[in-house]
Amino acid sequence: xxxxxxxxxxxxxxxxxxxxxxxxxxxxxxxxxxxxxxxxxxxxxxxxxxxxxxxxxxxxxxxxxxxxxxxxxxxxxxxxxxxxxxxxxxxxxxxxxxxxxxxxxxxxxxxxxxxxxxxxxxxxxxxxxxxxxxxxxxxxxxxxxxxxxxxxxxxxxxxxxxxxxxxxxxxxxxxxxxxxxxxxxxxxxxxxxxxxxxxxxxxxxxxxxxxxxxxxxxxxxxxxxxxxxxxxxxxxxxxxxxxxxxxxxxxxxxxxx
Numbered sequence: 238x239x240x241x242x243x244x245x246x247x248x249x250x251x252x253x254x255x256x257x258x259x260x261x262x263x264x265x266x267x268x269x270x271x272x273x274x275x276x277x278x279x280x281x282x283x284x285x286x287x288x289x290x291x292x293x294x295x296x297x298x299x300x301x302x303x304x305x306x307x308x309x310x311x312x313x314x315x316x317x318x319x320x321x322x323x324x325x326x327x328x329x330x331x332x333x334x335x336x337x338x339x340x341x342x343x344x345x346x347x348x349x350x351x352x353x354x355x356x357x358x359x360x361x362x363x364x365x366x367x368x369x370x371x372x373x374x375x376x377x378x379x380x381x382x383x384x385x386x387x388x389x390x391x392x393x394x395x396x397x398x399x400x401x402x403x404x405x406x407x408x409x410x411x412x413x414x415x416x417x418x419x420x421x422x423x424x425x426x427x428x429x430x431x432x433x434x435x436x437x438x439x440x441x442x443x444x445x446x447x448x449x450x451x452x453x454x455x456x457x458x459x460x461x462x463x464x465x466x467x468x469x470x471x472x473x474x475x476x477x478x479x480x481x482x483x484x485x486x487x488x489x490x491x492x493x494x
Contacts, residue, residue: 241286241307245314246337251329253298254368254482259289268293268329272304275324279317284309288343290489291350294445296481301332301488305343311336341493349413351438351488352447354479355422359429366428371483376455379433382417385454386435388462389415397465397473398450399443408469410446414438417454436487451479 257265261273269287277283290303306314314321314334322330356371377385389412396408420434435451453462453476465473 241284241309242339243308243311244337244339244341245306245308245312245334246341246343247304247306247334248332249299249302249304249329250332251299251302253293253296255328257295258297259292269304271325271329275321276306278324279321280308280312290343290347290491291486293486294481297484297486299486302486303343303489303491304331305337305341337494343491346491346493347441348490348492349438349440350442350486350490351436352442353485353487354435354447354451355420355432355483355485356435356451356479357429357432359431362429363427366423367482369423369482370428370432371480373455373479379417379419381459382433382435382454384459385457385462386415386417386437386450388459388466389437389450393466394469395443395446395466396469397471398446398453398476400445400449400478402444405443408443410439410441410443412437412439415450445478448479448481448484449476451483452477455479 251268253268255266256271257267259268261267261270269289272287276285286307288305291299293299318331318334325331354371355369356373357366358373358376360374362370362372376382392409392411394408395410399408401408415437417433417435420432422434423432435454437447437450457476465471
């Protein structure tokens with residue numbers, strides 16, 4: 238039960254390459270850890286709590302997510318926003334802030350999330366591009382990847398396409414859209430001419446689900462994907478997890494606002 242009566246909703250963006258994910262970890266740089274450090278400085282105390290709409294993994298970036306801040310006293314955070322961003326160092330940006338009712342629950346208010354995963358099979362990819370793209374070789378054709386992505390549409394048991402935890406028993410998730418296409422999001426001297434994007438929207442995702450789906454569209458056949466979706470309890474060979482550096486939480490859509 239949240240005892241702090243004032244609640245504020247931030248929209249947030251961040252570049253995750255140098256962070257060990259969202260959640261605080263001892264001795265590690267994390268998104269929530271950096272937010273808490275800056276807020277402690279400006280508020281002058283640590284009597285607050287933060288809740289994120291997504292607990293992204295190490296190296297994963299976010300174009301549009303949300304964070305909810307709980308306080309005991311009312312604070313004009315909108316006026317503080319420029320200085321908060323200045324001290325966040327450029328890798329994290331708070332885009333906006335608004336007060337929300339105390340009963341507003343950020344986790345339950347997430348309607349859908351869209352992830353984009355950027356990759357290239359170019360052998361001449363410059364190392365500078367590796368901050369934003371994953372370089373991968375010997376992948377399926379674009380047509381085959383498009384066919385593979387479409388197999389994930391709808392409600393499925395994704396146990397074969399996640400890293401399951403011992404305390405989780407529900408692996409059913411709904412994918413609303415999934416596609417692969419050539420993108421022009423990245424252009425310039427250091428980026429390859431051919432960049433692909435896997436875009437997937439769903440009501441929620443399991444641990445490593447998107448990155449394992451990416452590896453599956455790269456390397457598996459439609460029959461192999463379909464078999465794992467239909468018989469998730471089989472002792473399948475583990476689907477490798479694609480690297481984090483190509484993944485961006487592209488959009489988070491909230492209801493009840």
